[in-house]
Amino acid sequence: MITSTAFDSAKTHTWQQVTWNTAIPVSTGIAIDVSTSDDGLNWSIWSQAAGDQHQCTNTAPLNVGDAHFIRYRATLTASPDHRQTPVLYDLQITGGQKAGDATSVVIAPVALDRWT
Numbered sequence: 001m002i003t004s005t006a007f008d009s010a011k012t013h014t015w016q017q018v019t020w021n022t023a024i025p026v027s028t029g030i031a032i033d034v035s036t037s038d039d040g041l042n043w044s045i046w047s048q049a050a051g052d053q054h055q056c057t058n059t060a061p062l063n064v065g066d067a068h069f070i071r072y073r074a075t076l077t078a079s080p081d082h083r084q085t086p087v088l089y090d091l092q093i094t095g096g097q098k099a100g101d102a103t104s105v106v107i108a109p110v111a112l113d114r115w116t
Contacts, residue, residue, distance in 0.1 A: 002074045002088070006040050014066050015095040018049050019059045020074075025084040031075040032060070034093070036067030046073060062093075070095075 015036065022030055033046040044067075049060040064070075070093060078085045 001076070004071045004073070006037065006069045006071050007093070008040065008069055009095070010068075012038070012066050012068050013070075013095040015062045015064050015070055015093060017059055017061050018072065018091065018093050019057065020091040021057050021089040023087040023089070025079065025086065027079040028084055028086040029077045030086045030088055031077075032091070033073045033075070034062055034064055035071050035073070036064045037069040037071075038067055040069045043071070062095075 015034070018032055018034065020030075020032060024030065032049040034049060035043045035046050037043045044064065047062070047064050049062060072091065072093065074088050074091065076086050076088065
């Protein structure tokens, strides 16, 4: 399981979607969940991103409330015999500010190993 640190967007955003690139061998999987907060201390429950898992690029809408902070959790499941594991290459969360402001934000880390 990989859990990100909290990302501070500096303003309240309407979080719209998550996109991730993967390699998913047969009988393995990756689940992506997100959680939001207005103050960075009190967090919503984890909400699973709705979307099918495919080899390559996946995109799913986020069904979370507007918030200042966001974090994600990726749960990687190995094959039953533990010989194959999925690979999460990258992940990006996008959103826009509340109505009336066209500015958007994209959260994309330099390396996944910095999110643990």
